[in-house]
Amino acid sequence: xxxxxxxxxxxxxxxxxxxxxxxxxxxxxxxxxxxxxxxxxxxxxxxxxxxxxxxxxxxxxxxxxxxxxxxxxxxxxxxxxxxxxxxxxxxxxxxx
Amino acid sequence: xxxxxxxxxxxxxxxxxxxxxxxxxxxxxxxxxxxxxxxxxxxxxxxxxxxxxxxxxxxxxxxxxxxxxxxxxxxxxxxxxxxxxxxxxxxxxxxxxxxxxxxxxxxxxxxxxxxxxxxxxxxxxxxxxxxxxxxxxxxxxxxxxxx
Numbered sequence: 001x002x003x004x005x006x007x008x009x010x011x012x013x014x015x016x017x018x019x020x021x022x023x024x025x026x027x028x029x030x031x032x033x034x035x036x037x038x039x040x041x042x043x044x045x046x047x048x049x050x051x052x053x054x055x056x057x058x059x060x061x062x063x064x065x066x067x068x069x070x071x072x073x074x075x076x077x078x079x080x081x082x083x084x085x086x087x088x089x090x091x092x093x094x095x096x
Numbered sequence: 097x098x099x100x101x102x103x104x105x106x107x108x109x110x111x112x113x114x115x116x117x118x119x120x121x122x123x124x125x126x127x128x129x130x131x132x133x134x135x136x137x138x139x140x141x142x143x144x145x146x147x148x149x150x151x152x153x154x155x156x157x158x159x160x161x162x163x164x165x166x167x168x169x170x171x172x173x174x175x176x177x178x179x180x181x182x183x184x185x186x187x188x189x190x191x192x193x194x195x196x197x198x199x200x201x202x203x204x205x206x207x208x209x210x211x212x213x214x215x216x217x218x219x220x221x222x223x224x225x226x227x228x229x230x231x232x233x234x235x236x237x238x239x240x241x242x243x
């Protein structure tokens with residue numbers, strides 16, 4: 001791992017297009033500003049770990065009856081045979 | 097798990113809709129498992145099964161989030177849209193992974209939906225740009241003790 005020393009207000013440039021700036025240091029908290037193009041996903045590591053853990057908990061290895069939902073979702077109006085191409089279509093994509 | 101067609105004895109004889117789904121990057125924590133089959137059993141909707149193709153005893157319970165949360169507004173990062181080769185919102189099928197904690201307790205991961213290109217059946221577990229607005233364990237309203 002490359003380790004660099006930086007002072008508050010100083011930056012690191014990665015790949016000529018991602019700028020990581022040390023905004024402020026307060027005790028054991030470092031505020032970091034990140035400037036990156038929109039095609040570079042930036043997330044806290046905890047988000048990855050949280051989803052990873054959730055996936056591991058969700059994996060089923062044996063038959064488990066599924067709960068019945070209450071409310072509007074309990075009886076979705078759907079045809080008996082609904083291939084992947086016909087499931088509901090309402091996601092909103094991020095604008096480029 | 098049981099195959100979808102054997103879960104309920106009264107299940108119609110018609111086989112469930114079966115669809116191949118390829119996740120080239122796997123799921124977070126399961127990066128090596130790339131090939132899945134989506135099984136939809138009408139008796140179990142809105143839930144469906146994303147079954148590991150190479151091991152039918154392994155599966156994830158998934159749900160189309162818009163059937164249970166009409167206000168869900170996932171912000172899919174542009175890099176993922178391009179990776180999946182999607183040109184318009186209707187190209188995307190979203191499936192969110194459900195954790196069944198018990199007969200009366202289930203949660204759904206709203207931070208990291210599986211986004212699938214409907215035309216290519218290629219998908220990816222995406223971390224939403226607005227992931228901080230959503231829970232990884234959003235509780236589902238489950239009926240009491242279904243017999």
